[in-house]
Amino acid sequence: MVMRKTLEQLFNKLSDHAPDISFEVQFWDGKRSSYGSGKRQFLLTFATKQAAEHVLESGSLGFGEEYMSGDIQVEGDFRQLLRFGTDAAFLNLPLGLKTKLAFQHLRQTSLNTLSRAPKHIAHHYDLGNDFYKLWLDKSMAYSCAYFRHEDDTLEQAQQQKYEHICRKLQLKAGETLVDIGCGWGGMLIYAAKHYGIRGVGCSLSKQQVEYATDLVKREGLSKEVSVVFEDYRKLEGRFDKFVSVGMFEHVGKQFIPVFMEKAKSLLTHGGIGLLHTIGEERSMPGDPWTLKYIFPGGYIPSLDEIARTMGEAGLVPTDIENLRLHYAKTVEEWCVRYETHVKTIEKMFDASFVRMWRMFLNGCVINFRYGTPRLYQVLFTNGLNNSLPLTREHMYRPIAPGSVS
Structure with a gap:
């Protein structure tokens, strides 16, 4: 009785904060509100009293684990429920001591040391290229x-992302480009084909490196592009341009200064770099469920952390763009494709995995639309560069029909 009353008070608060959401809750004893x-x-639906206890004790971690197990069930618009996950009434639930200690231990064991980083990356990115092919675009971005x-396809939008980055970097034929955390190679291949660069990319995902290496060969770019299985901290060389897309979130708070120093050492003096990363306006504690099940070692930096550590390394931020709504739209496209293939995915893994990734992907949509995450593209130079364009016009010149495909 006390448990249900506590939950009803919580749902009343959440409903007051979002009156446009109408919903029902069925408790473990069959009663509904x-x-x-x-x-x-x-x-x-809370199938068991223990599921409800777990949510009140552990917040998002408890909800995620009970949803994965099937003891919390959702019928209807899952995203409307997940909106409550961005509400202070839920975020500020007083977590139990056991949960606090577990989260502290999780953070301590998630440091991205040279020995741990490959395991953290493999946990997420080595789930299998066949899995990611089901719902990513053709370039595997x-x-x-x-x-x-508004009506761009995902394929068009990802190619436009590559083009947008190339323009910001002011790539020219014959220049060298390093891509830290190059994924399946899409950015490097685009830059080589459309701008004539020579590039090197690194990743700690064996499956990504194998896929990218094979794709580079099939595209006839083996002389122009190479992809290596290497930690960014061990990468050597000097490059005209630097890019890192969606990797910085895996660096970890303690290693942000190391990343910036490495970027400086890889980039020629005056060279241009671009950091494409999820970030926030202010530091937040992070989500324990995501850290445990999705991105071990993950950390979302604040914008001031990025700018400050760049400055401390001698890197000069020159342009910052927030693509928050673009990311929400991107993940919405991923969700549609994911749901199209859930039967295949369940055969590849299991029902709990399907629910875990459904919660992760839909949670991303909601967080970008209603929560604190942003998507920043931070352009910078290694030291001062007095030859930069005075305006952004070079980024937005018209694209010839069929030139981005």
């Missing part, structure tokens, strides 16, 4: 796309 005044958008128009 309704919230909101419109047509029901979802039904949330696992990062925010760039939608020039």
